[in-house]
Amino acid sequence: MVNYGGDEVSALVLDIGSSSVRAGYAGDDIPKAIIPSFYGYKATSGDADVQMSENAPENFDSTPKQTPSDAKLYLGQNGPSIWREGMEIGNPIRDALIFDFNPVPALISHALVDVMRVNPSEHPILVTEPAWNTPANRERMAEIMFEEFHVPAFYIANTGVLNAFAAGKGSALVIDVGHAMASITPVVDGFVLRKGLVSSALPKLVQAHARHILSNPTQTRRGIELLPHQLIANKLVRCLSYPNYSFYHYDITQPVEPGAPPRFTLREDRISGTTESWRVWCESREVEEWIQSVAGVLDQGWNDQAAASRSPRQYEFPTGYNTYFGPERYQVGEQFFFHSPQLVAQNPNLPKNIPTLLSESLRACDPDLRQVLMGNVVLTGGGSLFPGFADRLEAELSRNFPHVKIHAPGNPIERRYGGWLGGSILASLGTFHQLWISREEWQEHGKPIVGQRCK
Amino acid sequence: MAVSASDIRSALSLPSSSTPVHSTTPAPRKSQGQVTKKPEGISRELYALIGPSAPSLVAHLAKPRLKQKPNFGSGGKVKWEWRPFRNAGRTDSLQLGHWVKAGDDPDAEYSFTKYNVQSQSYTYSQEEYIHKDWTKEETDNLFNVVREYDTRWYVVHDRYEPPPDGPTRSLEDLKDRYYSVCRKLIRNRPWAGDEASKAQLLNSYQFDKDRERMRKDYIASLEDRTPEEIAEEEALFVELKRLEQNERKFKKERDELLRTLLGIDSGLPDIVAEEDGLSALSAEGFKKRKKNANEIDVPSTPSNIISLGPPPPKRPHSAKSVAYDAQHCIVRVEPPASSTTKITHTPVHLRSFKLPAPKAALLPKVTQTLTELGINHTRLVMPTRENCARLESLIEATTALIDTKKVVDRVEQDIRVLRIRLGRAIDGGAGAGADIDADADADADAEGEIDGRAQSILSIRSGRGRKQSRRSMSVSSIGTSASTRVGKRQKRS
Numbered sequence: 001m002v003n004y005g006g007d008e009v010s011a012l013v014l015d016i017g018s019s020s021v022r023a024g025y026a027g028d029d030i031p032k033a034i035i036p037s038f039y040g041y042k043a044t045s046g047d048a049d050v051q052m053s054e055n056a057p058e059n060f061d062s063t064p065k066q067t068p069s070d071a072k073l074y075l076g077q078n079g080p081s082i083w084r085e086g087m088e089i090g091n092p093i094r095d096a097l098i099f100d101f102n103p104v105p106a107l108i109s110h111a112l113v114d115v116m117r118v119n120p121s122e123h124p125i126l127v128t129e130p131a132w133n134t135p136a137n138r139e140r141m142a143e144i145m146f147e148e149f150h151v152p153a154f155y156i157a158n159t160g161v162l163n164a165f166a167a168g169k170g171s172a173l174v175i176d177v178g179h180a181m182a183s184i185t186p187v188v189d190g191f192v193l194r195k196g197l198v199s200s201a202l203p204k205l206v207q208a209h210a211r212h213i214l215s216n217p218t219q220t221r222r223g224i225e226l227l228p229h230q231l232i233a234n235k236l237v238r239c240l241s242y243p244n245y246s247f248y249h250y251d252i253t254q255p256v257e258p259g260a261p262p263r264f265t266l267r268e269d270r271i272s273g274t275t276e277s278w279r280v281w282c283e284s285r286e287v288e289e290w291i292q293s294v295a296g297v298l299d300q301g302w303n304d305q306a307a308a309s310r311s312p313r314q315y316e317f318p319t320g321y322n323t324y325f326g327p328e329r330y331q332v333g334e335q336f337f338f339h340s341p342q343l344v345a346q347n348p349n350l351p352k353n354i355p356t357l358l359s360e361s362l363r364a365c366d367p368d369l370r371q372v373l374m375g376n377v378v379l380t381g382g383g384s385l386f387p388g389f390a391d392r393l394e395a396e397l398s399r400n401f402p403h404v405k406i407h408a409p410g411n412p413i414e415r416r417y418g419g420w421l422g423g424s425i426l427a428s429l430g431t432f433h434q435l436w437i438s439r440e441e442w443q444e445h446g447k448p449i450v451g452q453r454c455k
Numbered sequence: 456m457a458v459s460a461s462d463i464r465s466a467l468s469l470p471s472s473s474t475p476v477h478s479t480t481p482a483p484r485k486s487q488g489q490v491t492k493k494p495e496g497i498s499r500e501l502y503a504l505i506g507p508s509a510p511s512l513v514a515h516l517a518k519p520r521l522k523q524k525p526n527f528g529s530g531g532k533v534k535w536e537w538r539p540f541r542n543a544g545r546t547d548s549l550q551l552g553h554w555v556k557a558g559d560d561p562d563a564e565y566s567f568t569k570y571n572v573q574s575q576s577y578t579y580s581q582e583e584y585i586h587k588d589w590t591k592e593e594t595d596n597l598f599n600v601v602r603e604y605d606t607r608w609y610v611v612h613d614r615y616e617p618p619p620d621g622p623t624r625s626l627e628d629l630k631d632r633y634y635s636v637c638r639k640l641i642r643n644r645p646w647a648g649d650e651a652s653k654a655q656l657l658n659s660y661q662f663d664k665d666r667e668r669m670r671k672d673y674i675a676s677l678e679d680r681t682p683e684e685i686a687e688e689e690a691l692f693v694e695l696k697r698l699e700q701n702e703r704k705f706k707k708e709r710d711e712l713l714r715t716l717l718g719i720d721s722g723l724p725d726i727v728a729e730e731d732g733l734s735a736l737s738a739e740g741f742k743k744r745k746k747n748a749n750e751i752d753v754p755s756t757p758s759n760i761i762s763l764g765p766p767p768p769k770r771p772h773s774a775k776s777v778a779y780d781a782q783h784c785i786v787r788v789e790p791p792a793s794s795t796t797k798i799t800h801t802p803v804h805l806r807s808f809k810l811p812a813p814k815a816a817l818l819p820k821v822t823q824t825l826t827e828l829g830i831n832h833t834r835l836v837m838p839t840r841e842n843c844a845r846l847e848s849l850i851e852a853t854t855a856l857i858d859t860k861k862v863v864d865r866v867e868q869d870i871r872v873l874r875i876r877l878g879r880a881i882d883g884g885a886g887a888g889a890d891i892d893a894d895a896d897a898d899a900d901a902e903g904e905i906d907g908r909a910q911s912i913l914s915i916r917s918g919r920g921r922k923q924s925r926r927s928m929s930v931s932s933i934g935t936s937a938s939t940r941v942g943k944r945q946k947r948s
Contacts, residue, residue, distance in 0.1 A: 007567060009551040124551060153549055191610040366626055367674040369609055430567035434542050438549030455603070455614075 007430030011124040012116075014108065015159070015420035018093045019179035019382070022420040023111040026126065026427035030413055031420050033115035038281060039103055040074035040087040041067055066100045067092075073103055075110040080281060083230040085273035089281040095201065096130040096181040101140055105148050112149075120145075124153035124436055126427040128419050131160045131185050131192045132199060138454065139447040146442050153436035155427070156454045160185030160192050162422025163380045166414070167407045173361070173373040175354070175393070176418075177336070177383035180204060182354065184361040186373055191455065196364040200351035203383045206335045210295065211287045213328050221259060227319055228282035231271065235264040235320030255320050262321035290315055292385075294325050297333030299391035307331075333386045337396060355396055374401045379408035380418035463504070534558075544571035576602045577640050589632055593618055601633055627667050634662035717803065807838045811847035813854060821853045 011026040017037060024031035067073075067090045074080065080089050092100040092107065112120050125145055129138055138156045145154045164172035164187040174185040183199035185192055217223045236255060256263055294313050298306055307327035316322035336354050344350055352360070362370050374397065379390055390408040397404040409415045426432055437453050445452075534557035539550040542565045576598065589597075597615060604610045612626040624632075637660045646653045680688070813821040825832050835846055 005567070007553055009553045153551065188609045188613075189607045191604065191607065191613070193609065193613040195613050366609055366612070367671050367678065370678070430565075431570045433551055433565075433567065434544035434571060436545075436549060436551070438545070438547050440547045440549060444547075 005430055006428050007433065008428045009124060009433060010122075011126060011153075011427040012112065012118065012120070013126045013128075013420055013423040013427055014111070015128040015417065015423060016093065016098065016104075016107075017178060017419075018091070018096055018181070021107055021111050022417050023108075023116055024420065024424065026424050028424055029421065031417055031424075033111040034417075035076045035107070035111050035115060036080060037093055037107065038080045038089055038091050039107065040080040040082075040084060040278070041071040041090055041103070042074075042084070042087055043068050043071050067102050069102045073106050075107060076114065080278070081230075083270055083274070083278075085270075086275060087278055088275050089277045093180065096178065096183075096199075097133060098137055098141070101144070105144055108144070108149070120149040120151055123151065124155075124427070125149070125151045126155045126157060126423050128159045128162060128423055129156050130181070130199075131158050131183065131194070131197050133158075135451055139450050142437065142442065142447065142450045146439060151439070153438045154442070155436050156450065157423055157426060158185075158192050159419035159422075160197075161187050161190055162420075162426065163378055163418040164190070164376075164422070165425050166380070166418045166422035167378040167409070169376050169378065169407070171372055172376040172378045172407075174378045174380060175358075175384070177203060177354075177379075177381040177389075179382060182336075182351075182357065182381075182383065184354075184357045186361060186365055186369070188369065188372075193365060193369075196361045198352075198357045198361045200353075200357060202336060202351045202353065202357075205351045206332060206383075207284065207287055207291070209335050210291050210332045211284070213331065214287060214290060221323055222261070224317060224321060225262070225319055226283040226286040226317070227264075227266070228279075228286060229318035230282065231267050231274065232318055233265040233267045235262065235318070255316065255322065258314060259323045260321075262317070262319040264319045286317065290317075291332060294329045295332040295386060296330055297336065297386045297388040297392045298330050299388040300395055301392075302330075302334050302338060333389065333392075336386075336389070337392060354393070358397070359400075370401075371403065375403055375405050377404065377406045378418075379406055380415055382412075382416040384408070385412055385415055540565055543568040574602075574605045577637050579636070579640060590618075590621075593621060594632065594636065597629060597632060598636075606633075625668075627664050627671070630662055630667070631664040634660045806840070806843060807835075810835055810838060810843060811850055813850045817854055817857065820857050821850060824853050824857060825849075 006027065008027045013022075013024055013026050013031070015022040015031070019037055021033075021035050021037050022031035023033040074082070074084065074087065080087075090100070090103065092098050092102075092104050094100075098104060108120075112118055127141055127145065129141070141156060142154055145151045159176065160174045160183070163174045163176060163185075164170065169187075170190050171188045172186075174183075174187055176183050176185065180201060180203060181199050182202040183197070186196040187193070211226075214224045214226065294315050296310075298310075300306065304327070307330045310326070310330065312324035312326040313329060314322060314324050338355075339350060339353055362373070365373065377393075377397065379393060384390070390406060393408075394404060394406050397406070409418070414421060435453060437449055441449050441453075535554045536557045537552050538555050538561065539552045540555075541548065541550060544565075544567075578598070596618075597611075600611050600615045604614065608626060608630060612629055615624065615629060617624055638657055641653065641657055641660065812818070822833075830849070832846060832849060835842055
């Protein structure tokens with residue numbers, strides 16, 4: 001037992017991300033509860049003049065308003081994805097940081113109590129935070145844990161460090177491409193080098209780009225309506241080649257041909273009750289699903305011929321419209337690595353792409369360290385699951401550095417939940433248990449103990 | 456089914472080896488007896504087949520059995536219980552629980568406490584502190600950070616925050632400061648142990664800031680190279696490798712040649728070992744050589760090795776050796792005074808091996824000229840010393856002739872060009888005046904002179920049968936000029 005240094009004290013690990021909240025037991029390899037960070041809410045007070053201009057998807061810097069504390073929340077798998085009249089969609093995370101703590105206890109409680117069915121007051125809990133988290137934020141999190149969940153012990157650990165641990169490394173250059181943020185974190189001996197830490201809202205740009213591709217008409221197709229399936233009653237058309245069958249009141253229906261305009265029926269009853277924020281959230285989900293099933297990255301840099309030579313892929317939208325996507329699907333992934341000069345000229349505060357982030361991060365590191373870091377690159381985060389992403393990264397890196405070794409877990413679970421996995425490893429180590437902030441210490445020292453203990 | 460050896464034999468209709476034409480009754484009995492003697496670890500069927508002549512190895516084989524079942528503890532169930540524990544590494548009274556075997560000692564210290572190792576750090580008092588660049592507060596701060604991060608310098612440098620009005624510190628500054636303070640403390644504090652351990656400890660805190668900084672600069676400059684520079688460096692490196700390889704090859708070939716031609720006299724160090732194998736052929740000669748070689752093996756000066764090819768300078772002095780040489784027609788060549796390297800060393804050779812030959816660049820021209828002159832120089836029938844000298848002088852003369860011809864051609868060309876230019880000048884300015892004409896006349900005169908001479912050379916080239924006397928004259932005249940050079944050369948070689 002001492003051989004691998006593990007000593008499980010039935011700790012819990014909680015990893016709150018921009019798109020999902022992960023919770024599970026330390027020592028497990030997969031989180032037990034994965035719930036969306038998005039939640040639906042209905043304001044109980046009559047504050048009906050909700051945002052109309054806000055949440056424009058093209059604008060990365062939109063500031064969503066905070067959820068009223070007395071709102072009714074709809075959480076989890078049956079929360080935001082179910083249509084409810086007048087339901088707004090919220091997300092407590094912005095730029096990977098919690099900016100709205102009102103719904104956070106409810107989210108945590110849903111994950112721990114409703115899904116995992118544990119009593120949080122019986123288990124020490126390890127919470128993750130991004131490397132650029134503010135001291136106020138982590139102290140607030142400790143407060144929630146101790147005062148609302150009455151946990152016996154608490155620790156907050158850095159996702160960069162945890163991702164390095166999940167890859168089995170003490171020193172690493174962690175490239176984390178998440179749902180909202182892409183970050184590069186140099187980790188040395190389990191400590192983040194704050195000077196070399198860089199991040200940008202690159203995934204948002206990629207999503208906006210994909211949305212732009214889909215909704216704008218091209219020479220061969222019209223703009224695509226990104227309507228969610230919740231608003232569509234019927235998307236199948238009666239098959240016209242067998243008119244006889246309709247004689248027997250026996251409808252043969254089938255989807256429209258690829259490229260043909262969709263023929264669907266909207267659920268008119270729902271249109272009026274749909275809020276703007278829910279519609280925006282659904283549209284971004286449609287875009288995301290399209291990205292996940294179609295988009296890719298060319299592994300050797302952008303090349304029109306190479307993009308054209310890849311086989312197109314068919315995708316069907318909830319409206320029934322379906323078509324083949326060719327080079328467009330590689331344009332999406334290209335945004336991670338290369339921005340065209342005119343795009344840069346148009347948007348002065350465009351999120352930096354990955355090569356820029358990398359060189360910025362390495363410039364801030366000691367020359368001695370660069371070799372070590374380049375030999376221990378850890379690629380993680382769900383946003384890095386684009387086909388060809390790791391190959392492209394390797395190509396970009398080996399162009400500039402002689403000895404590059406990239407650790408990119410092939411298992412999508414490990415790649416997406418690397419931070420949780422590292423936390424699971426850390427919290428199950430025997431040597432870790434002296435680092436917990438105990439309830440007693442919290443009561444004695446108060447908030448400063450968090451900054452002292454969790455370096 | 457038991458198959459005995461006899462069964463096999465009968466199946467293959469072979470005569471039984473042990474029992475010639477016998478009935479079946481003795482065979483089972485025999486096999487019965489064998490089965491009882493069957494060694495451990497060999498199956499009955501196999502034993503029946505191979506008989507008593509089982510290879511000894513088989514007897515050592517263990518009896519095949521299934522994979523051994525793992526043995527969990529002392530049989531039966533192990534009782535685990537959830538037990539709260541305290542961690543001695545903590546200062547508070549946090550109780551966590553974990554699963555342990557019920558039989559374990561409940562009062563034992565937590566097994567992971569021993570990994571909680573504190574690194575040693577130094578402290579100092581106000582009185583001890585004197586420094587001009589670093590204030591005490593800043594040094595205190597540095598020591599705190601270093602202690603907090605256990606001298607992980609990269610992290611220390613990352614987390615260290617200089618005072619707002621203070622200078623920014625590089626990693627080297629921090630290291631230098633910390634180590635110099637530690638060194639001073641070790642040196643000045645009373646030391647309990649012996650001097651050696653103190654020196655060792657001091658040594659472990661040694662830090663050379665300038666050297667570190669230089670090293671970092673080198674790394675930075677290495678990383679800042681442009682792709683072109685990298686490519687150029689790589690090309691140079693490949694070129695260097697190629698040259699080195701050529702050099703090695705050349706040296707190897709030269710050594711090979713030296714060894715072949717000279718043997719022991721070449722002065723190569725590895726020659727003795729090689730000679731050992733040949734020693735049986737001429738024992739006495741070998742001994743002599745060996746003695747010689749031993750002398751070579753420990754040369755006092757490098758020139759000693761070189762002078763070994765030609766006889767040592769002492770030898771010619773003795774009258775006896777001179778007489779010996781005269782009798783046996785031995786000609787000794789004076790070693791070139793200027794050269795003392797191995798490259799210029801000329802070992803013993805047959806004269807016909809070293810026939811003088813024109814320079815490679817001039818070879819075709821020389822050959823052509825000689826052919827025009829009707830001289831065949833390629834085959835020297837009797838390469839005596841005189842003949843060789845003659846041949847050499849001939850080649851020298853031919854070379855000189857060609858050189859002269861070249862000069863003449865050039866001058867002719869110049870004249871032609873000048874004349875054309877002159878003609879143009881006359882055409883351009885008709886009334887230019889008398890002095891130009893006079894110049895032209897003078898030029899023409901000079902040309903006439905040169906023309907005549909040039910023709911004589913030309914004739915050598917163009918016409919063979921034309922003007923024999925003139926040709927011979929010109930050749931002889933060149934010959935005289937060349938002879939002086941030949942003489943010089945002879946002296947040199």
